[in-house]
Amino acid sequence: MRKVAWLVVILMNACLLGSRVWGADIVTLVTHESKPYAWVDESGHINGMTVDIANLIFQRANIKKNWKLMPSKRAYRYAKTNINTCIFPLQRNQEREADFQWVGPIMINRYAFYTLENSTIELNTLADLKSFKVVTYLGSGLKEYLSGFGIRVIETLQDDMAATMVSLGRANVWAADVYNVPYMLEAQEHKFDEEFIFFTSISAMACHLSMPESLIADLQEELTGLYRTLEIAKIVRRYER
Known part of the structure; x- marks a missing residue:
């Protein structure tokens, strides 16, 4: 009976941990305002090409998120120093590689x-x-x-x-x-x-180093799936002029 009780406790803790990572903790996406990638309309709603891409990725991965808009330099520092945070999109290069976990490519x-x-x-x-x-x-x-x-x-x-x-x-x-x-x-x-x-x-989503690897893997899997179904190309075409 004691073994069964301990097993129940372990399973409950695992469920609580999973809920914290996937449910209670909301990922914050930071970006700077720049059409057609991201901008705020008159009603205060955030629109844009990369906004649509990110919204679809997180929706398919069943991960909660919110948006913050700030100047590009500040957005970079914010994403680098705050847990549960990703900057999107960000040019991926050798200098930045070790500072983040990456999901991409997002845009060329x-x-x-x-x-x-x-x-x-x-x-x-x-x-x-x-x-x-x-x-x-x-x-x-x-x-x-x-x-x-x-x-x-x-x-x-x-x-x-x-x-x-x-x-x-x-x-x-x-x-x-x-x-x-x-x-x-x-x-x-x-x-x-x-x-x-x-x-x-090539730009990608750059996430804080503390983000769970399983979460990064799920986001990458959903992004790859969107490329296979040409959903990314459809979104890009909507904003081309």
Whole structure:
């Protein structure tokens, strides 16, 4: 009888632990506001391409989550230092690899240079940029990459501010994510031309190191399943312009 009682206690504790990991503990997803990936509409609802992808992954995995929007640099620090937290999406590279547990790939991101329509600037290679001032948004990681080629880069807090700086003549070239640009240009008076795509990266969901490996495995399994059924491609197409 004692053995049976102890077995019951062990099973109850296991169930409580499972409930804590999968039920009571809500995973917090942090991201920065940037159309079409994530933004808040007039009713206060969070929309976007990566929001839809994450919502579907967590729904299929039956894991509770909530969203927090904050500037990209702050979001990175928050996800790195807070348990039950993931940042999404985040460029996956060697420097960041050991800081998180990863679920991906989520997106293939492409970055291009943009100049004002009818500009006399001719760009064919990265070497051509050395004579110009390039602007991009803080947190994109592009400054570090481009500076390695001897290119002058300045950063703004938002992508639309970067486009405005080119419109006002304070910078010559805008470096931006090709998915972002059509949305950013909606509020611009001037038109822009795409010069060439210069960088491609893979982004993923980066989760705190304390997250249970079984939870990470379940999220990865659901993401892989969504790729097999082409659900990810369907979501991406809804936001392409």
